[in-house]
Amino acid sequence: MRVIVNQVEHEVPSQSMISDVLSLIDARPPYAVAVNMNFVPKTDHAKHLLNENDHIEVITPVTGG
């Protein structure tokens, strides 16, 4: 199925979890995740089932004003 991670399309197996996608993109801690504009805590990454066309944001600390 198609999912969009940080605005980049990926094909992933159906029944994929967030943790599968994080492995796919080689996400490096620290990061946090949102799916379709909703925050998903890290305790749920291994059990949150993704759906077709889900938009996933994986964000990391940067400088800020």
Added chain:
Amino acid sequence: MTAPLPNNLNSADALVLYGESFASRLLLGTSRYPSPQVLENAVQASNPAMITVSLRRQGSSTAESHSGFWELLKKMAVPVLPNTAGCHSPQEVITTAQMAREVFETDWIKLELIGDDYTLQPDTLRLVQTAETLIKDGFKVLPYCTEDLILCQRLVDIGCQAVMPWAAPIGTGQGPLNPYALKLLRDRLKVPLLVDAGLGLPSHACTVMEWGFDGVLLNTAVALAEDPVVMATAFTKAVDAGRAAYLSGAMKPQASAQASTPLVGTPFWHQS
């Protein structure tokens, strides 16, 4: 991510936000410095109460250029204040804040809800509802807002224990553009007030502190100075000077001159 308070905390005049005490009344941004080393030196020189940070997509050019930032944050050991910079909707703010809470392990959040990409001014019409949602979710909200009295009062009404009105648009360095409105805020609101955005010179910071503001938050004025480390020190001194001036009870301006030196005994007086 929070550091223990310094041992030299002057509890008699500490900045108190949401029940936590801070020795410094300067909050410092971490963006736009020439290098991570300069940032670190500026933070060390100014010893701010908190430093602001943000979150961006991993894999983006922004994130890639900040690959060592996490380690630097841990090394500096200054309390962090995550922001929701770049958010244009309440949902973006709320989700970003929740992600920031998990990553930075803090309930503090600088609420930025942007209404215009040119002026970067806050979306005042949706700021209060967004702040209320975050407050109910347990965040310690420091809202970036305008100097509008009603807006600031409503933020306080829904639970914000401090507000942060701008002096001028972010990054412009123009200093306080509306002194009347800022002074009115100080006169009417009893919560801590911190001027956030638009300060360019230490004298700007000193001025707002003289008016009775409780602190300042700035970034560009230090980061884009030719010598950010010296400028960071200058701002620290300016904040301290302004605070001392406010506490000392400055004289009221007078319309007519009054000699400082006694007139009695003036030599050559009435001598024709």
